[in-house]
Amino acid sequence: MTNKYKASALICSEIEQKIATGAYKDGEKLNEAALSEQFNVSRTPLREAFQILDGIGLVELIPNRGAFVRRPSMTRLVEMFEFMAELEAWCVKLATRRLTSAQQLYLKRAASDCARALKEGKNDDYYEANNRLHGMIYQASGNAVLEEETLRMHRRLRPFRRKQLDVSGRLEQSMQEHDDILAAMDEGDEEKAAELMRKHIYTLGNTYDQYLAALEEVPADIMNL
Amino acid sequence: MTNKYKASALICSEIEQKIATGAYKDGEKLNEAALSEQFNVSRTPLREAFQILDGIGLVELIPNRGAFVRRPSMTRLVEMFEFMAELEAWCVKLATRRLTSAQQLYLKRAASDCARALKEGKNDDYYEANNRLHGMIYQASGNAVLEEETLRMHRRLRPFRRKQLDVSGRLEQSMQEHDDILAAMDEGDEEKAAELMRKHIYTLGNTYDQYLAALEEVPADIMNL
DNA sequence: TTCACACAGATTATATACAATCTTATAAAA
DNA sequence: TTTTATAAGATTGTATATAATCTGTGTGAA
Incomplete structure (x- = not known):
């Protein structure tokens, strides 16, 4: 029984938490390059996490524009x-x-x-x-x-x-x-x-x-x- | 005004349709290599499409296993x-x-x-x-x-x-x-x-x-x- | 000034390369 | 025979490289 999750899932929880607590503000753009450096992963799993968060509604993914925080009012x-x-x-x-x-x-x-x-x-x-x-x-x-x-x-x-x-x-x-x-x-x-x-x-x-x-x-x- | 969509969205509709019509059967595994060849795209947008379909519930994504068709009964x-x-x-x-x-x-x-x-x-x-x-x-x-x-x-x-x-x-x-x-x-x-x-x-x-x-x-x- | 255009830098989308994991087949041991 | 071990092949996950798109700035014309 391994305990290793996919990276995207972990990143997802992290970002989720930061949005909920207000560490990331509403409307803020999530920069792929910066975050991938911060989380020590490549852009691939990060983008995967963005997609998941988009599904949850905590992030809005705009084509060719990027990921934006959507913290519920x-x-x-x-x-x-x-x-x-x-x-x-x-x-x-x-x-x-x-x-x-x-x-x-x-x-x-x-x-x-x-x-x-x-x-x-x-x-x-x-x-x-x-x-x-x-x-x-x-x-x-x-x-x-x-x-x-x-x-x-x-x-x-x-x-x-x-x-x-x-x-x-x-x-x-x-x-x-x-x-x-x-x-x-x-x-x-x-x-x-x-x-x-x-x-x-x-x-x-x-x-x-x-x-x-x-x-x-x-x-x-x-x-x- | 461009009319070019992201590849994943197009692929998504394609697969969606094939699942709905029964071209892909329930439980069938969707092979990344084969499909990316068939759609003439790399695995990256294909995997993106899988995630979207997973969210819709038409596909089940199992970590380290792949994407499986989930055609509604x-x-x-x-x-x-x-x-x-x-x-x-x-x-x-x-x-x-x-x-x-x-x-x-x-x-x-x-x-x-x-x-x-x-x-x-x-x-x-x-x-x-x-x-x-x-x-x-x-x-x-x-x-x-x-x-x-x-x-x-x-x-x-x-x-x-x-x-x-x-x-x-x-x-x-x-x-x-x-x-x-x-x-x-x-x-x-x-x-x-x-x-x-x-x-x-x-x-x-x-x-x-x-x-x-x-x-x-x-x-x-x-x-x- | 104001608008249009174009170019450069930044960012996203996609392709490809590499690493980790799983599957299957084979063979040795019970 | 059945089970376990293991190694090769196949497949998924992640990193990186390349292509496409966007953003912003500056220049020139109206």
Whole structure:
């Protein structure tokens, strides 16, 4: 088992982070020659990274012109969360109809793992279990395209999500919301589950006043999903 | 004004088409050396095209392994249209709330252009106007992220959409549906507009019988969503 | 001045060369 | 026979070289 990634993937994360934190400013041009020197790679993998970032929307690639930073504005970030909330709401709605008992079991387990991680104060574990829970809901929607697009959006939001967000007991609240969503699913109330999920994601969105305050330059971090 | 595109874009459309029509089979490996000879380009723009296709989901790029065709199954195609229908429905729902008078005017014009093109039998014009109409609805949603994602999905579905679907008066029907949607928007009935749009896209999905024929695997009743 | 043109420098796009990795075939050992 | 090892060939990943395009500046004509 090797641990060596393609260079472009590593470069990609680097640049992604620098855009999210504001090290690279919006509209700034990313110079191939300079960056390839800085990262100690040739222009080939760098251009590959640009293409990936273009797909994510963090960079705009203009033919014969180059790569330009596209750091989301506050408005855009809100729109991204709005979109994400709608996707997740749709996932949970379909999942409520189609959930198999095996999937249900998997969800319960993820939820209890969240609870345990929270009690033990293991944030990394919490995030891992949290991702498992949400990921299973995407999958249980039964629409693979929806699942993929939701995962993709999740990934796009990642750099703007805060890593350790224990402020103001948000984690406990988040956990409670998970439980409520699962309960609604158990009741078979798909509309309720969807609405709860929408609010769940929105609420996360609402806590980016931190981001807002920091937006101009400071590390951009938002809450967890 | 130059008309020269980047090579990768052209190659991309070529391959896209060949995957859609079944010239390249699902799971087939795309050989860089062979294809670069065939297209008379070097491996560099070819690999670029692979990355784009990977983003679209028509190709799976496996590190150190290569590019493999991922031709959507009938099931997957249905899921794509289902997803698209939901996106468009959401767009029109938001657009109904937020439509400006200028945007409304633009929609009416696009609709009448559709009508004219239909009467004159100019299919290309119809599609152009049709795209303008739908595009404006995306834009009028007021959520730029939603707009972009919907456009992206539209583009992904393009190779699977039939070009001239004048069979069985489908064009007339499509036009009528447009009118109904605009009418619902005028009434401010966002739920009705959304539901009409959802059906409109579903029906479009039903017209991929061409694809169906090429796919040679599918029960006909799966098409009747 | 203002516009048009052209030339030089910089930057991107593509081709090719080289390095790393994987695949397959063969053969030796259990 | 089955398994493991290994080496050759094929293929992908990265670096570099060449070609095409863009940008900006300066000159000359209207």
